[in-house]
Amino acid sequence: MTKSSALYKQTVTIAMTGASGAQYGLRLLEVLVQHQVQVFFMISKAAQVVVATETDWKLPGKPDVLAEYFQQRFQAKQGQIQVFGREQWMAPVASGSGAPSQMVVCPCSTGTLSAIATGASNNLIERAADVALKERRQLILVPRETPYSAIHLEHMLKLTQLGVTILPASPGFYQKPQSIDDMVDFVVARILNQLGIDHQLLPRWGE
Numbered sequence: 001m002t003k004s005s006a007l008y009k010q011t012v013t014i015a016m017t018g019a020s021g022a023q024y025g026l027r028l029l030e031v032l033v034q035h036q037v038q039v040f041f042m043i044s045k046a047a048q049v050v051v052a053t054e055t056d057w058k059l060p061g062k063p064d065v066l067a068e069y070f071q072q073r074f075q076a077k078q079g080q081i082q083v084f085g086r087e088q089w090m091a092p093v094a095s096g097s098g099a100p101s102q103m104v105v106c107p108c109s110t111g112t113l114s115a116i117a118t119g120a121s122n123n124l125i126e127r128a129a130d131v132a133l134k135e136r137r138q139l140i141l142v143p144r145e146t147p148y149s150a151i152h153l154e155h156m157l158k159l160t161q162l163g164v165t166i167l168p169a170s171p172g173f174y175q176k177p178q179s180i181d182d183m184v185d186f187v188v189a190r191i192l193n194q195l196g197i198d199h200q201l202l203p204r205w206g207e
């Protein structure tokens with residue numbers, strides 16, 4: 001646990017990888033900050049490309065500069081968002097002794113899905129997910145691809161059987177979304193439900 005972790009009741013690790021749907025990961029980060037959650041954040045090179053393609057955000061490449069950028073953008077507390085680099089092997093998420101109890105890969109590319117299913121651990125995102133698995137922590141993957149191949153489905157089945165939550169970025173339409181933001185919030189709300197975080201993003205079924 002880092003010093004500042006003691007200030008927050010919950011720490012969630014978010015890893016953004018290079019599937020379409022950067023908005024899901026960025027909105028998840030924003031909402032977690034609003035809920036006074038500490039966030040450990042990682043982003044893959046491909047996800048940086050997707051963010052630049054799908055949004056008007058200009059994310060800095062260096063982890064400490066990115067942390068500062070998010071802190072200002074989301075009015076987070078000093079240290080609330082900690083950003084780790086791709087090969088920052090001394091980061092807490094790289095080891096079972098320091099790993100936070102909840103990790104979300106959002107969005108999750110099929111490449112990272114495959115790496116997690118096979119234990120590749122070739123970068124810090126893959127290693128952190130591997131640690132979450134070995135330590136039996138909560139791991140949520142938000143894949144986005146269509147259609148899925150048998151390889152993708154086999155990896156998802158294997159990981160589900162290991163206790164991982166596969167939560168596809170599949171917004172529903174029964175709440176009559178009025179905007180893309182509504183559709184993004186649909187998926188983010190499902191992630192928050194899994195993390196045990198009370199929220200008002202969407203009415204619950206039956207309300």
Ligand SMILES: Cc1cc2nc3c(=O)[nH]c(=O)nc-3n(C[C@H](O)[C@H](O)[C@H](O)COP(=O)(O)O)c2cc1C
Nearest residue numbers: 017018019020044046047053109110111112144145
């Ligand atoms: C604009 C853009 C959109 C992409 N969309 C997807 C996608 O929806 N799903 C997916 O699995 N890969 C998608 N990819 C491909 C991945 O980014 C690529 O396989 C990459 O190697 C994944 O690396 P990562 O897992 O380290 O992020 C996309 C790439 C780009 C540039």
